[in-house]
Amino acid sequence: MSETTITTKLYAQGGDTAFPKIVLPEIPGLAxxxxxxxxxxxxxxxxxxxxxxDAVTDEVKKSGLRGRGGAAFPTGLKWxxxxxxxxxxKYLAINADESEPGSFKDRQILEFNPHQLxxxxxxxxxxxxxxxxxxxxxxxxxKWMKILQGALDEAYARGYAGExxxxxxxxxxxxxxxxxxxxxxxxxxxxxxxxxGKRGYPRVKPPFPAQNGxxxxxxxxxxxxxxxxxxxxxxxxxxxxxxxGAQKHPGTLLFGxxxxxxxxxxxxxxxxxxxxxxxxxxxxxxxxxxxxKMVIPGGSSMPPLRGDQLEGVRMDAESLKNVGSAVxxxxxxxxxxxxxxxxxxxxxxxxxxxxxxGQCTPCREGTGWMRKILERxxxxxxxxxxxxxxxxxxxxxxxxxxxxxxxxxAWPVKFTIQRFRKELEEEILRQARTAA
Numbered sequence: 001m002s003e004t005t006i007t008t009k010l011y012a013q014g015g016d017t018a019f020p021k022i023v024l025p026e027i028p029g030l031a032x033x034x035x036x037x038x039x040x041x042x043x044x045x046x047x048x049x050x051x052x053x054d055a056v057t058d059e060v061k062k063s064g065l066r067g068r069g070g071a072a073f074p075t076g077l078k079w080x081x082x083x084x085x086x087x088x089x090k091y092l093a094i095n096a097d098e099s100e101p102g103s104f105k106d107r108q109i110l111e112f113n114p115h116q117l118x119x120x121x122x123x124x125x126x127x128x129x130x131x132x133x134x135x136x137x138x139x140x141x142x143k144w145m146k147i148l149q150g151a152l153d154e155a156y157a158r159g160y161a162g163e164x165x166x167x168x169x170x171x172x173x174x175x176x177x178x179x180x181x182x183x184x185x186x187x188x189x190x191x192x193x194x195x196x197g198k199r200g201y202p203r204v205k206p207p208f209p210a211q212n213g214x215x216x217x218x219x220x221x222x223x224x225x226x227x228x229x230x231x232x233x234x235x236x237x238x239x240x241x242x243x244x245g246a247q248k249h250p251g252t253l254l255f256g257x258x259x260x261x262x263x264x265x266x267x268x269x270x271x272x273x274x275x276x277x278x279x280x281x282x283x284x285x286x287x288x289x290x291x292x293k294m295v296i297p298g299g300s301s302m303p304p305l306r307g308d309q310l311e312g313v314r315m316d317a318e319s320l321k322n323v324g325s326a327v328x329x330x331x332x333x334x335x336x337x338x339x340x341x342x343x344x345x346x347x348x349x350x351x352x353x354x355x356x357x358g359q360c361t362p363c364r365e366g367t368g369w370m371r372k373i374l375e376r377x378x379x380x381x382x383x384x385x386x387x388x389x390x391x392x393x394x395x396x397x398x399x400x401x402x403x404x405x406x407x408x409x410a411w412p413v414k415f416t417i418q419r420f421r422k423e424l425e426e427e428i429l430r431q432a433r434t435a436a
Contacts, residue, residue: 010039010116011232020244022252023109023116023228024268031147033154036115042160044231048123049168056127060230062238064250068105069095069223070299070328072249072317075230081210082128083218091219092125092133093195094227096148097179097186099138101300101351102331105254106224108266110137110144113228114151118174120227122161123234125172128220133174136191139181149176183355187403188221190357201359202403225254246272246316253327255315257283259334260290271316275305278315279334290336294420298328300348301408303415307337324415341420342382342427345413346374352409360401366393367409374413380431387417387424 010025029035036042048056061076082090094117098106109117121133137145152174155161163171177195179185185194189203192214213219229251233241242250249271255278258264262284269278275297279285286292292307297315303325305313313319317327335344353367370393373386394410401407417424 010036010041011044011235020232020252021268022232023225023254024113024266030113031111031115031151033115033151033158037158041115042119042158044234045119045122045160046166048126048234049166049170053127053129056123056234059238060127060233063233063241064238064248065226065229065233065241066249066317067223068225068229068253068330070100070326072327075222075226078210078220078222079124079128081208082130082220083210084129086218088217089132090128090130091214091217092121092128092130093188093191093214093219093221094121094133094135094224095186095188095191095221096135096137096141096144096224097191098141098224098329099183099186099355100329100331101348102256102258102296102333103299103329104256104258105266105330107141107144108254109224109228110141110148114148115155116231117148117224117228118152118155118161120230121174122165122172123230124220124222124227126165126170130220131172133172134195134214135174135176136185136195137176137178138186139179142178145176145178152176182357183351184357184403184405187405190403191221192219199357201357202405204402245270246314246318248318249316249327253315253330255282255330255332257332257334259332260287260292260336260339261285261334262287269315272314272319275310275313275315275332278332279310283332283334286334286336288336290338292334293337293339294335294341294344294416296331296333296335296412298326299331300333300351301404301411302326302328303411304419306419307335341416341424342374342377345416346371346378348412349374349409352405356405356409360406362397362400363406363409366397366406369393370409370413377428380435382428382431384425384428386428387421390414391417 057079065075066072161174182200184190185200187202190200194200209219244251252268253271254268256266267282294304296304320327349370353371356363356367358364394414397406398410
């Protein structure tokens with residue numbers, strides 16, 4: 001079997017479907033370097049080392065790859081922000097602080113395909129002239145940190161990381177930095193503060209990380225899934241990748257489906273896949289064949305969608321934006337017709353209240369106010385006017401904080417009330433009649 005055939009199997013395995021499995025190929029034992037290499041692993045790195053660094057960046061840019069961490073920002077464009085001529089050290093930080101409720105995709109890569117992540121890190125570092133990279137992994141991911149460290153040790157032993165990689169004059173050292181369980185450190189500047197040994201307070205921007213990042217030096221921050229796509233792009237070419245899935249958000253996406261479904265799990269599917277197909281075809285449909293009341297399409301911080309408005313909704317950044325939501329981290333949370341929306345909002349709000357770093361007054365105080373209102377409603381003492389009060393508090397948080405945690409707090413409450421106003425009012429009035 002030729003190297004091309006083997007490598008194509010790794011970087012774009014079709015499996016039982018007509019589309020490729022780019023970051024989670026169905027190859028047993030792929031976490032071990034011998035299996036990874038035997039299936040063509042590190043072939044893309046060898047190809048990249050033979051290219052000019054700018055050509056590597058251009059290929060990623062032309063592919064249309066967008067960030068998989070929530071913002072969906074063009075990856076190649078972000079790489080171009082890294083200054084080429086500077087005497088300062090340059091850094092790459094990989095965000096593996098997967099703490100968004102409803103998101104559990106990145107740990108699948110860490111567990112089943114860590115070498116493709118490492119290969120992507122080395123290629124990205126080569127493209128931007130970076131000699132030091134960090135993988136910031138959430139504290140609760142101890143198991144996955146050990147798996148990644150084992151794979152990294154193997155990569156160093158084979159000359160894929162460290163000094164003079166593959167006999168070239170390029171060197172990069174990769175370090176794993178374990179967090180301490182703070183959601184706020186998933187925000188890129190909070191992540192950098194934590195790596196520096198400080199409290200995870202997000203920074204005011206500008207300046208942006210590419211100009212003033214780790215220890216005041218140029219830094220690029222990418223998500224795990226984003227970087228894991230890079231070897232496949234380098235091997236198969238930008239045109240190949242750009243033709244997969246949605247035109248403006250190409251490639252495959254990892255969708256972590258949870259909630260009231262028969263077969264929860266992580267599914268790698270082309271971007272633009274119908275949300276109803278993800279729920280009914282891949283996740284086995286709703287438990288008990290109940291109707292869907294609400295779906296949060298991209299992790300708990302994204303605006304929810306009504307269950308009776310899912311027809312035709314596609315899972316990519318542009319399509320979800322058009323229906324008033326966002327793809328976020330691809331964490332699809334499905335809630336059936338019996339779901340108590342007040343309990344959902346209370347649970348989500350408690351999380352963001354607990355995880356607020358406290359730096360910004362609107363977030364620090366507003367999350368607590370919303371929690372207290374929702375607790376009162378959950379206890380059966382709510383008033384219809386509380387719905388407007390919650391929206392006012394959410395509006396005062398949204399857009400008035402240093403980082404996006406404020407928006408993450410406000411959106412679930414604000415949009416759930418707006419999209420389920422009638423049901424919430426009826427429940428409040430029913431509870432009032434019962435109490436009387």
